[in-house]
Amino acid sequence: MSKSHNNNFEELLERHHLKKTAPRLKVLSMLSAKNVATSQPDLERVMSDIDRVTLYRILNTFEEKGIIHKVFDLNGTSNFAMCTSDCEENHHHDEHLHFNCTNCKNVYCLDDLHLPPIDLPAGFKPQSFTLYATGLCPKCSRAAGKTKLKQVV
Numbered sequence: 001m002s003k004s005h006n007n008n009f010e011e012l013l014e015r016h017h018l019k020k021t022a023p024r025l026k027v028l029s030m031l032s033a034k035n036v037a038t039s040q041p042d043l044e045r046v047m048s049d050i051d052r053v054t055l056y057r058i059l060n061t062f063e064e065k066g067i068i069h070k071v072f073d074l075n076g077t078s079n080f081a082m083c084t085s086d087c088e089e090n091h092h093h094d095e096h097l098h099f100n101c102t103n104c105k106n107v108y109c110l111d112d113l114h115l116p117p118i119d120l121p122a123g124f125k126p127q128s129f130t131l132y133a134t135g136l137c138p139k140c141s142r143a144a145g146k147t148k149l150k151q152v153v
């Protein structure tokens with residue numbers, strides 16, 4: 001990880017009035033290094049030097065502050081991904097499509113695909129909407145295509 005990256009994360013924590021602790025920086029660098037969401041078990045594995053309660057608190061704080069958002073995958077496991085700059089404290093704008101690949105299990109944030117406005121019947125007060133798709137990601141569908149070709153030959 002480059003030094004400038006680290007500085008960005010420190011700035012991010014400062015902006016949200018959070019203390020710059022090593023575990024917090026580590027979570028940020030791990031989540032932003034990947035273009036897919038990271039599952040909580042994966043984070044626990046990488047962050048095995050800190051206890052789960054601390055990790056859980058960090059994730060909660062980041063979610064409250066609008067730094068990361070949580071996505072549940074097909075198995076109901078929590079996955080976390082960095083938010084775009086549109087997110088604010090206690091007010092997320094992550095109503096983009098989440099794509100869960102059934103083969104590699106990766107959860108992709110498709111930031112460019114936003115939910116159309118949805119008018120709920122009177123009396124319903126939604127806090128969040130989730131748009132969720134499952135299937136094969138480009139990498140896996142390419143791989144599946146290759147296997148088929150091989151079988152034909």
Ligand SMILES: [Zn+2]
Pocket residue numbers: 066067068069083084087088091092093094
């Ligand atoms: Zn967000």
Ligand SMILES: [Zn+2]
Pocket residue numbers: 101102103104105106136137138139140141
């Ligand atoms: Zn895949």
Ligand SMILES: [Zn+2]
Pocket residue numbers: 069071081094096098108109110
């Ligand atoms: Zn997302």
